[in-house]
Amino acid sequence: MIRRLIFPLLIGVLGCAALLVLGLWQVQRLAWKQGILSQIESRMAADPVPLDTIPDPDPEADRYRPVTVTGRLTGEEAPVLTSDGGAGYRVIAVLETGARRVLVDLGFVPLDAKDSPRTGTVSIAGTLHWPQEADGWTPDPSDDNIWFARDVPRMAEALGTEPVLVVARQVAPDVGTRVLPVNTAAIPNDHLHYAITWFMLALLWAAMSLYLGYRALRAGPKE
Template structure:
């Protein structure tokens, strides 16, 4: 009897823990879907002038319009597209009509066009503010000498370009052969898959517990 109670306790506790992880992932799924919906709604708002002090939380994805001129200072962020393959995002310093230095994510160029000279010129850019989360603990540090970056780190790019830590992702092409890659409400959302995995493990754990109990009973018969 003691052995049966021990197995039953292990089985119930293990199954409960695994189920809790599964339900937690469903909660995270609801949270992430809410973020995606909020971002999609923000992206579709009418553009406004650039805020004096953009907030990474309140102003993420906010549509803005800036008028001024592109400078020649830029950083190149390694990326790829399904259509054209590997290439680089061109992040360029931009000086607004009122003298603010910010950054504009102009979009994509192929590897061959990476070092094509792009002269500064006046422009009016409509785009979305963003503080991308491209950089993780596994992202290599940028090769400053080669001007090769592996993720859009707004703070680090701003230091390299001597600008405010403000990035506008252009909605439309801004010339010089750069193809705009507008901001989208695209978040990594693997929570449903994780939930299914935890629920599957809970089912296996419960099945193994029942099998173990059955083996105990058959040995005693």
């Protein structure tokens, strides 16, 4: 009888152990991600500082830092194809502040507003950001100047600016865009869902192993 239970017992213990380890790992990842999100939210809630007081913004140390900047929109843009309640573009524009040229994300415009003029002096309150949207599968910009990801280094090279992007929360005066501020909602945090999935699979595995053991006991010795 004991011999018939060895296999289902072994399979049950090993399988449940592996699934529980995966579930606990996701719980640890959940705590780590919540800490990261808390740090980001705390940084974004800080008082904004003038961009000119940060001569060389760092993509790690200064990511999510609130800033203010005033300058002249030159009309040079890199529109990024996107969808936000409908097809359109995120307008990445060049802002000249005197000695500096930086990129500003002015927000969303519908498809038919891609080539509308956005020039003149503006004051922007926003957040420093280096989005990690581009990868090896991202297409090159089209011949008619349509981009498919906010690739700050490449956009800066194409438009002759510093590799610095200010994502606007407010633009004054209005330039006809709908701002899309940085927030943590865009940062995935599915670890709780994954943890629950692994724990449910462990429970299911245990139930199946018990049933297999029961069947082995009921089978009895072979004639």
